[in-house]
Each structure stands twice: as structure tokens, then as C-alpha cells.
Amino acid sequence: MASGEAVGAMLLTEPDAGSSPSQLSTVAEATDDGYRLSGEKAFGTNAGVADVHLVVARRRPQPEDSHGVSVFLVPSVDEAPGFDFERIEYMGMRGHVTGDSTLDDVSVPADALLGEVGQGFRIAMGTIDMARTGLGAIGTGLARGAFDLAVDYASAREQGGSAIGEYQAVQVIVADMYSQLESARHLVYSSANRIAEDASETRASSAAKLAGSEAAEFVTRNAIQVYGGKGYRTDEPLERYFRDAKILSLIGGTSEIQRTTVARETLDL
Ligand SMILES: Cc1cc2nc3c(=O)[nH]c(=O)nc-3n(C[C@H](O)[C@H](O)[C@H](O)COP(=O)(O)OP(=O)(O)OC[C@H]3O[C@@H](n4cnc5c(N)ncnc54)[C@H](O)[C@@H]3O)c2cc1C
Structure with a gap:
């Protein structure tokens, strides 16, 4: 990303979680070999055209020692079945692609977890x-x-x-x-x-x-x-x-x- 070869996006905001991200409802269900993500994300800048999306979600089941959310790396829309994006037009800043995303049982491997479980806000706010x-x-x-x-x-x-x-x-x-x-x-x-x-x-x-x-x-x-x-x-x-x-x-x-x-x-x- 730093060399300009890949575009990134950060999907934190949801339809019901804007200024209060603690209300996030996107879920990452642990499976035998990774995670399955489901939820809706609003306003993602570069979403849909990005090579990698940082998706902030709640891991399920939630480990006992963690109450926070986690960050998962999700590839491009083309590479991730169940990941959809709709571009929305805005009043200004029309040079960038922004819109709403849906994750419907999107499978990612175990190493798609960025950092540790529960570090989502620390990473997002870092x-x-x-x-x-x-x-x-x-x-x-x-x-x-x-x-x-x-x-x-x-x-x-x-x-x-x-x-x-x-x-x-x-x-x-x-x-x-x-x-x-x-x-x-x-x-x-x-x-x-x-x-x-x-x-x-x-x-x-x-x-x-x-x-x-x-x-x-x-x-x-x-x-x-x-x-x-x-x-x-x-x-x-x-x-x-x-x-x-x-x-x-x-x-x-x-x-x-x-x-x-x-x-x-x-x-x-
Ligand atoms: C073009 C565009 C690009 C964006 N890109 C991204 C992105 O890449 N990734 C991403 O995750 N998000 C992105 N966002 C989302 C953006 O960060 C949110 O729109 C913003 O955080 C506000 O959330 P909200 O729209 O839900 O408004 P709300 O939180 O519903 O706020 C509505 C109003 O209530 C006020 N309000 C709410 N809570 C409080 C409070 N506690 N105290 C005082 N006032 C309060 C707000 O200030 C505002 O005036 C983007 C948005 C736009 C429009």
C-alpha cells in the first residue's frame, strides 16, 4: 500500500454505528479454519475498489478475556464471495469511490485477524x-x-x-x-x-x-x-x-x- 501498488479501505462505520462505534453489529464467526463475516458497513472510502479492506467486527464466540472488537483483512470484492459493494454519490469529493458494503458469510482464513482478538478499537484509533x-x-x-x-x-x-x-x-x-x-x-x-x-x-x-x-x-x-x-x-x-x-x-x-x-x-x- 505504501508503494501505491495496492489500495486499502477501512470499514468501521455501520448504518446504526457512526459516532458510537461501540454499537457495531458486524460479526466474525470463528470456524474450523478461519472466520465467517456477516454485517453491513456504511460509507467505506475506497471500498469496492480496494485490494484489502480492514473490517472491524465482533468475534463470535467472544473470548472470556476480551470484550472489544477485532479487525479482519478482507480481500477485494472480486476475490471474496458474499462481499458486495454499492457506490453512493455524494455532494462533494467526487474523485473518491465511497459506498455501502454487505458481508454475507464472507470466509477469511485464520491469519486474516489483524493483531489480537479484542484489539480492534486500539488498531482503529491507533x-x-x-x-x-x-x-x-x-x-x-x-x-x-x-x-x-x-x-x-x-x-x-x-x-x-x-x-x-x-x-x-x-x-x-x-x-x-x-x-x-x-x-x-x-x-x-x-x-x-x-x-x-x-x-x-x-x-x-x-x-x-x-x-x-x-x-x-x-x-x-x-x-x-x-x-x-x-x-x-x-x-x-x-x-x-x-x-x-x-x-x-x-x-x-x-x-x-x-x-x-x-x-x-x-x-x-
Ligand atoms: C464521504 C464519506 C466517507 C467516509 N469514509 C469512511 C470510511 O472510509 N470508513 C468508515 O468507517 N467510515 C467512513 N465514513 C463515515 C463517517 O466517519 C461517519 O459518517 C461519521 O463518523 C458520523 O457518523 P454518522 O454519519 O453515523 O452520524 P451520527 O453519528 O448519526 O451523527 C449525527 C449527528 O449527531 C451528532 N452526534 C452523534 N453522537 C454524538 C455525541 N456523542 N455527542 C455529540 N454529538 C453527537 C453528530 O456530531 C452529528 O451531528 C465516511 C463518511 C462519508 C460521508
């Missing part, structure tokens, strides 16, 4: 600080792209004999966009530096993801405002940035979950 910082970086990049376009436009577009950037109402928008963008950028770099120094911090990564998501939504929306009606055209890039930005406050834990995480890591309760 990369969360890096993943959330990365999502914050995507938001910062989207916000920067929209900001740069808006700044250029505000200087070039003239109305009433002046560049629109001369008007104080537009200046307020530019100042607020800049402040949100730079706040997000600093939180993302700060969290990324911690990760690079092997000192990652959950609060810092959640704050970076939250700020990047909010900056992306705020800046893309306001960049369209600066562009006026032209910003709403589908042959201009900003409407796509605006649609793409919306996903960031939903995936990898919603903005509400990031706020809860930041508060939980801050308060001494």
Missing part, C-alpha cells in the same frame, strides 16, 4: 492523531486555495469605479478568512510537529482537525461571496471547493465529536 491532523491539513489546503482566489479577485474586480477590495465590507471578509485560515494552519503544524517528535497529543490533533474543517467551510463560503454570482458557477472552482469542504466536519469524527474530545482532554472530570 492512527487517529495522525489521521485527524491530516484531515485538518486537507481543510487548511482547501481554505488556502479559496482564500488565494478570493484575494486575487478582490484586487482585480472593479465595481462603482473601485476594486471591490477597497470596500470595507469586503475587507472584513478578507480579514476574517485570513484569521481562520492562519489559525487552522498553526494548529495543524503544531500537531504535525508533535507527531514528528513522537509526542502526538489527542487534544492537539482534534483541535487541528476541528479548526481545519471549520476554516475550510468558512473560507470557501466567503470566497464565493467575494466572487459574487460568478462564484456560484460550476465552471468556476469555488463551488467545488465549497462542496468538498463540507465533508471535513463529518468524517474522521464529526466536529461535535472533536469538540467533545478537546473538552474531555482539557477538563479534569
Whole structure:
């Protein structure tokens, strides 16, 4: 996967288990020579086109010393009878294939278990600080792209004999966009530096993801405002940035979950 030869997907979310993954109901039934997986998974990015899917499921029977869930490696849809995928179209981020999967008695060998039984959440959450910082970086990049376009436009577009950037109402928008963008950028770099120094911090990564998501939504929306009606055209890039930005406050834990995480890591309760 790291060399780009294989595509991976992570199937954690289910129709009834989103922000609360502890409600997972996908089951991996132990058999003589491996496991049989059954359940429904929602929103898997790359699912269906991936060479390997990390499926989070409950092992049955549940060993006495384990109450958690486990991760199983399931090959491509073509190689795994009983594994089906339906692509769903979304508001934005249309460059990636995402959709719903069904596992109907999908057989995998015993060595398809990743790590130990019961380590599922630890494995799924193990990369969360890096993943959330990365999502914050995507938001910062989207916000920067929209900001740069808006700044250029505000200087070039003239109305009433002046560049629109001369008007104080537009200046307020530019100042607020800049402040949100730079706040997000600093939180993302700060969290990324911690990760690079092997000192990652959950609060810092959640704050970076939250700020990047909010900056992306705020800046893309306001960049369209600066562009006026032209910003709403589908042959201009900003409407796509605006649609793409919306996903960031939903995936990898919603903005509400990031706020809860930041508060939980801050308060001494
Ligand atoms: C395009 C796309 C790609 C995705 N890719 C993947 C993927 O590759 N793998 C994967 O496993 N999942 C993936 N997801 C799923 C994504 O992680 C979930 O949509 C997300 O975790 C939210 O879950 P939910 O949609 O069930 O919303 P819900 O959990 O039902 O939340 C609905 C609302 O209630 C709020 N809420 C819920 N619980 C709480 C709480 N405890 N405190 C405060 N507010 C709360 C939420 O913040 C939200 O506003 C993807 C989703 C999309 C749209």
C-alpha cells in the first residue's frame, strides 16, 4: 500500500454505528479454519475498489478475556464471495469511490485477524492523531486555495469605479478568512510537529482537525461571496471547493465529536 501498488479501505462505520462505534453489529464467526463475516458497513472510502479492506467486527464466540472488537483483512470484492459493494454519490469529493458494503458469510482464513482478538478499537484509533491532523491539513489546503482566489479577485474586480477590495465590507471578509485560515494552519503544524517528535497529543490533533474543517467551510463560503454570482458557477472552482469542504466536519469524527474530545482532554472530570 505504501508503494501505491495496492489500495486499502477501512470499514468501521455501520448504518446504526457512526459516532458510537461501540454499537457495531458486524460479526466474525470463528470456524474450523478461519472466520465467517456477516454485517453491513456504511460509507467505506475506497471500498469496492480496494485490494484489502480492514473490517472491524465482533468475534463470535467472544473470548472470556476480551470484550472489544477485532479487525479482519478482507480481500477485494472480486476475490471474496458474499462481499458486495454499492457506490453512493455524494455532494462533494467526487474523485473518491465511497459506498455501502454487505458481508454475507464472507470466509477469511485464520491469519486474516489483524493483531489480537479484542484489539480492534486500539488498531482503529491507533492512527487517529495522525489521521485527524491530516484531515485538518486537507481543510487548511482547501481554505488556502479559496482564500488565494478570493484575494486575487478582490484586487482585480472593479465595481462603482473601485476594486471591490477597497470596500470595507469586503475587507472584513478578507480579514476574517485570513484569521481562520492562519489559525487552522498553526494548529495543524503544531500537531504535525508533535507527531514528528513522537509526542502526538489527542487534544492537539482534534483541535487541528476541528479548526481545519471549520476554516475550510468558512473560507470557501466567503470566497464565493467575494466572487459574487460568478462564484456560484460550476465552471468556476469555488463551488467545488465549497462542496468538498463540507465533508471535513463529518468524517474522521464529526466536529461535535472533536469538540467533545478537546473538552474531555482539557477538563479534569
Ligand atoms: C464521504 C464519506 C466517507 C467516509 N469514509 C469512511 C470510511 O472510509 N470508513 C468508515 O468507517 N467510515 C467512513 N465514513 C463515515 C463517517 O466517519 C461517519 O459518517 C461519521 O463518523 C458520523 O457518523 P454518522 O454519519 O453515523 O452520524 P451520527 O453519528 O448519526 O451523527 C449525527 C449527528 O449527531 C451528532 N452526534 C452523534 N453522537 C454524538 C455525541 N456523542 N455527542 C455529540 N454529538 C453527537 C453528530 O456530531 C452529528 O451531528 C465516511 C463518511 C462519508 C460521508
